[in-house]
């Protein structure tokens with residue numbers, strides 16, 4: 001059933017044994033929500049760009065990259081789980097849909113950019129629920145300085161200005177050391193430079209968090225914005241951090257970042273700098289009170305017409321239509337075990353955005369035959385209208401027949 005070639009953004013690509021992009025995914029590639037005026041993701045992009053007015057603002061790089069660019073160039077090990085066909089979308093063995101905006105770091109630095117933001121759609125195979133969608137949007141930000149006295153003077157000036165701004169603000173920051181034995185400076189970096197750059201990264205992002213969340217999370221003196229820094233690991237930065245913001249009683253992970261590792265990634269000698277990557281949907285869902293990630297893709301005028309370019313407003317839900325649950329149980333094919341993401345992509349391909357949630361409710365291996373049985377519960381619900389029983393049954397029977405034909409399962 002797989003065509004010999006796929007046409008993506010006007011180019012043709014041969015398919016092969018590892019091709020796993022589906023029509024439902026390829027349909028999203030040309031949409032570029034982050035560039036549609038008045039779309040919440042576009043307004044949020046603009047807001048973040050306005051925090052970095054003197055940075056280059058890039059937003060039109062193709063999502064098709066080589067696995068080399070997405071992984072190897074950033075020092076991801078050969079056996080990193082993100083490379084698996086169960087986790088990432090491959091057009092063929094040489095071309096994939098980027099899984100993160102960091103895939104462009106080396107390229108942009110090589111171009112000679114020293115301060116830049118890059119917004120783009122990224123693709124990851126995942127489960128299905130109200131906060132996961134296989135296509136989402138990230139923003140990468142990066143800045144490099146000369147690794148010498150003049151560069152560090154620039155950092156210190158900038159740090160002084162940002163510190164003053166924070167001192168006047170209603171924010172409580174839980175910090176950790178810039179460098180520690182478990183979050184070390186890179187061998188090629190001067191530790192004093194790395195400290196200053198890490199501080200610059202933290203100040204720059206703390207002020208960004210204040211700009212984004214200062215209004216919603218901590219509106220009063222008694223209720224300041226709380227931001228916390230956590231040690232992290234990324235193959236292409238060290239030290240590395242994650243930033244979380246306290247919102248409605250919970251710590252929410254907002255972004256990953258760190259001091260960039262040029263010795264392994266780019267030939268930009270005598271430079272030192274930082275990079276961060278944040279997911280736009282998660283932040284937009286908070287700022288606009290958007291309850292379901294599928295809404296970003298809605299063409300319903302009751303969604304789109306609510307938003308105005310450059311303005312953050314509270315989403316007014318226009319009713320929740322009833323759910324329809326359908327279960328399917330089957331024996332996994334004997335030759336290979338079926339991955340949950342294969343099931344989810346199949347459902348997504350048949351049902352599109354009519355699927356709200358998929359849960360595995362049973363998974364066992366028969367003690368005698370050692371066959372594996374799984375049961376999934378699919379929650380069908382449209383964001384825009386009531387679904388009829390007949391319509392859902394029709395979708396469910398397509399899911400069932402494709403499970404048999406495509407994935408070789410035996411329905412129970």
Ligand code: PHE
Pocket residue numbers: 099100101102234237255256257258275276277278
């Ligand atoms: N690319 C990382 C991710 O998607 C985030 C990141 C960006 C981390 C830049 C460090 C530096 O999780």
